[in-house]
Amino acid sequence: MDYEEPQFFRVIQYARRADRDVVDMVSGSPDWDPPAGVRDGLRDYAEADAAQFQYAPSEGLRRLRERIAARRDVAVDRVIVTNGTxxxxxxxxxxxxxxxxxxxxVLTDPVYPYYAGRANFLGAETTLVPVDDxxxxxxxxxxxxxxxxxxxxVVNTPNNPTGAIYGADAMAEFAAIxxxxxxxxxxxxxxxxxxYAGRFSSALRTDSPNVVATNGFSKTMAITGFRIGYAVFPSAEGPTGDLLERARTRHMLTNITTSRPAQYAVERALATTPPDYYARCRDRLADRVDRLCGALDDVGAEYTRPEGGFYVMARFPDFPGTFENVYELIDEGGVAGMPGEAFGSAGAGAIRFALVTPRVETAAERLRQFFA
Amino acid sequence: MDYEEPQFFRVIQYARRADRDVVDMVSGSPDWDPPAGVRDGLRDYAEADAAQFQYAPSEGLRRLRERIAARRDVAVDRVIVTNGTxxxxxxxxxxxxxxxxxxxxVLTDPVYPYYAGRANFLGAETTLVPVDDxxxxxxxxxxxxxxxxxxxxVVNTPNNPTGAIYGADAMAEFAAIxxxxxxxxxxxxxxxxxxYAGRFSSALRTDSPNVVATNGFSKTMAITGFRIGYAVFPSAEGPTGDLLERARTRHMLTNITTSRPAQYAVERALATTPPDYYARCRDRLADRVDRLCGALDDVGAEYTRPEGGFYVMARFPDFPGTFENVYELIDEGGVAGMPGEAFGSAGAGAIRFALVTPRVETAAERLRQFFA
Incomplete structure (x- = not known):
């Protein structure tokens, strides 16, 4: 396996060239509007003094790091703002x-392809551990x-592509291992x-010096293009303290710092977005989960209802999720998903559907017709 | 030598804490306004469809790459938009x-500290080649x-910190070596x-398959905080064609892509900024070069008048540019420069002055008084 983009790109291109209407459930870019604070922040930034157009500190704007630290309940010095997650x-x-x-x-199988691609690129040995049923x-x-x-x-919670969430006990065990x-x-x-299950527990709650948590605003604020993420490293005073310093150095020597208009806009959105925005996004997706899973039940597909995230992996009777069948589903069914084999051996045979389209109900109807 | 920021930071902090007015000639962030197109681009982007807030292609927005390719007279496929230079x-x-x-x-001595810091970080052997007089x-x-x-x-033209520019002949020789x-x-x-000398010649003009040219808009458009740069790699069809593919992969696995609002604003500015903007910026700096060099002449400093860039390295009689003396110049003279030793052994004893402040004339007067 190399990395994600080309295979995704290949399926998306195929769907676009189809001579029929296709619901795109391949890409993972949110389809809803970002919080108003993102646009407000950009508007204000456009009028800022010239000095505000210059370098932010390498580890990120102080106010942004403080807001992140407060949300994650960690010391601000542990936070590095990055070019996306x-x-x-x-x-x-x-x-x-x-x-x-x-x-x-050690990675999860099925695996988010960027993890595997990066591990290969770095010359690391990779061990894939299959998920349970x-x-x-x-x-x-x-x-x-x-x-x-x-x-x-590496663990991912909620998981892309399976939708699994790890509770506090599992996280503590992962950290202990x-x-x-x-x-x-x-x-x-x-x-x-x-x-959707209400059981997310950040790895940071383990208080382990052997944990780094990563996150970002791409999905939460529907701004995958902004590239604002962050990593929370173990405290510089602890036994693994040099991880933080080394990461700061690598970040500086690779990127110097992260783009400032995007940092500014995210900081504004963190300051101004009411909890209701996030709740509405979550409820919208929970509704889409219901609609897609309803169709999967109707056609006898095997799947696990996601506890979180916005993907569903499904296996259809007598219709393995090969590239060939995915193309047939596009041409004949009008629904584009991602072949599970792109996520490693445990994904082979499944199709992953991303729920970041307003047309999930249409897709559900089409799946019922296609598999009728 | 480690990397640039901490030493710069140390001097800038010292200057800020001084209990007198100090002209900051340490940092390299432009002090003038970006072209109107940058602000206009951000304003328009703030009103864009939600879809425009999502991932740009990994190698950069197509229109931005096309404009860069046209300016550099290269095929667009050779251009990767990066998180700054x-x-x-x-x-x-x-x-x-x-x-x-x-x-x-192989690096130039005096050296831009990020080159040396990166080489060390990557575990490469480093050879510093001193410049001539x-x-x-x-x-x-x-x-x-x-x-x-x-x-x-690695060569840098115009050079930071010496101000040297390499003509077409020197560039051809570097490429041949x-x-x-x-x-x-x-x-x-x-x-x-x-x-200022009218002799800049891009390494791309050598048409060598062993050349990568890097550049960005941080200095030209006074937007160091935006992090929009680019690299032009040798053609994928040539003997070194896999350099391009490998860089694309590294870029994708490190950063996925570059921040889109910043890319959008730079593209707009490239489309709308008249040549006059760049000419005014250059003339403003040429005037500052004149003012500072006038004072250096008056106090008997040794320096080379920069052909390009916006730095001047100078050696003062009986006043080597150690950190101690730089601090004295801050406290007693009201001018902050950067100790040359931060740029390696060939810089030791000199002080580097950045001309990105509107107060160069004030600094010139203060240098005349301090060294009188």
């Missing part, structure tokens, strides 16, 4: 490989796979606002 | 180390230093609009 994961994974003795990265990575399975060769364990093997737990929590 | 240099230097057999990076890196000196161990040669030793010439051309 992607860079946050990059800093965390490279940091873990640099700091800890092992050279192996409910789409959850089980701590016992991670424990069986991890060894002193392990430098990094990392500690036992002198490794780093990287917890990508970018979908944390999309928790 | 910093990431462009990072992609180029890491790409050269990955692709070519050597493990050494006029602040120029001589091709003969590079030829004497380069070997088959060399993977990357890179080709002879199976290495990459990385030419950082971020100050190309600030050419």
């Amino acid at each position: 992607g860079e946050a994961n990059h800093l965390a994974m490279t940091g873990g490989l640099d700091h800890f003795p092992g050279e192996e990265i 409910s789409g959850h990575l089980r701590p016992a399975a991670v424990r069986a796979a991890a060894s002193d060769e392990t430098a990094v364990i 990392a500690e036992e093997h002198d490794a780093l737990l990287v917890s990508d929590e970018v979908y944390d606002h999309f928790d | 910093g990431e462009a240099n990072h992609l180029a230097m890491t790409g050269g180390l990955d692709h070519f057999p050597g493990e050494e990076i 006029s602040g120029h890196l001589r091709p003969a000196a590079v030829r004497a230093a380069a070997s088959d161990e060399t993977a990357v040669i 890179a080709e002879e030793h199976d290495a990459l010439l990385v030419s950082d051309e971020v100050y190309d609009h600030f050419d």
Whole structure:
């Protein structure tokens, strides 16, 4: 497996070239409007003094870091604002490989392709641990796979693509396994606002010095194009304190700092967005989950109802989710999903549907007709 | 040497804490207003459809890449839009180390500290080649230093901190040396609009497959905070074609893509900014060069008049540019410069003055008084 974009791109291009209407359930970009504060922040920034158009501090605008630290209940010094959650994961994974003795990265199967692509690019050994039938990575399975060769364990909660959420107990176990093997737990929590089960628990709550949590505003604020994410590293005073300094240096030498208009707008939105905005986004997606799952039930598909995030993986009777069948579903059914094999062996045969389209009901109707 | 920020920060903080007025000539952030198109672009972007708030293509917005390609007279496929010139240099230097057999990076002494910091971070061997008395890196000196161990040669034209510009002949020689030793010439051309001598010649004009040119809009458009830069890689069809693909992959796995509001605003500014804007910026800086150099002449300082860029390195009689003396110049003279030793051994004893302040005449007067 290489990395995500080309395979996604290939399916999206195919859907666009189809000579019929197709509901795009491939890409993971939110389809709703960002909070008003994002636009207000950009408007104000456009009128700012010339000095505000110059470098932000390398680790991010102070007020933005303070708001992030307050939300995550951590010391502000532990927060680095990054060019999206992607860079946050990059800093965390490279940091873990640099700091800890092992050279192996443990990932979940099915896997978000960027994790696997990055691990390959970095020359790390990759071990994929299959999820259970409910789409959850089980701590016992991670424990069986991890060894002193392990430098990094990556978990994603809520999970893309399975929709699993890990509760506090599972998170504590993941962190304990990392500690036992002198490794780093990287917890990508970018979908944390999309928790339908009410059981999300940040890895930061483990208070482990072997944990980095990553997150961002791409999904929560519907601004994937802004590239504002962050990583929370262990305290510089603790036993793994040099992870933070090394990440700061890597961030500075790679990017200097993150784009300031985007940082400014996100800070404004954090200050002004009422909880109701996030609740409406979550409820909208919960409704879409209901609609799609209703159709999946009607056609006899196997799937696990997502606890969080905005993806559903499904297996249809006698219709494995190969690229060929996905193309047929586009041409004949008018619905575009992503072949599960793009997410590794455990995904093979399934199709992943992203719920970030207002036309989920149309897609549901079409699936009923196609599989009737 | 580690990297730039902390040492710069240390001097800037000292100057701010001084209990007198100080002209800051330390930092390299432009003090003038960006072109109107930058603000107009942001204003329009703030009203854009939600879809425009989502991911730009990984290599950058197509229209922005097309404008860059047209300006540099290269095929658009060779252009990657990066998170500032910093990431462009990072992609180029890491790409050269990955692709070519050597493990050494050849840098100019005095050196822009980020180059040296990055080389150290990447574990490369670093060879510093001193400039001549006029602040120029001589091709003969590079030829004497380069070997088959060399993977990357970095030049900066116009040069920070010496102000040297390399003409077409020198550039052709640098590229030839890179080709002879199976290495990459990385030419950082971020100050190309600030050419007082009229002799700037892009490394791209060499048409060598062993050249990557990097650039950005931080200085030209006075938007260091936006982080919009770019790298022009050799054609994918040529003998070094995999450099481009590898850089695309690294960019995607590190940053996914660059912040879209900033890309959008820069594209607008490229489309709408009249040549007059750039000419005024250049003339303003040329006037500041005159004013500062007048004072340096009056106090008997040794310096080379910059051909380009916006820095002047000077040596004062019996007043070496140590941190201690720089602090004295702040406290007693009211002018803050950067100790030359921050730029490596060839800079030791000099002080670098950045001309990005409207108060250059005040600084000139204060230098005359201090050194009277």
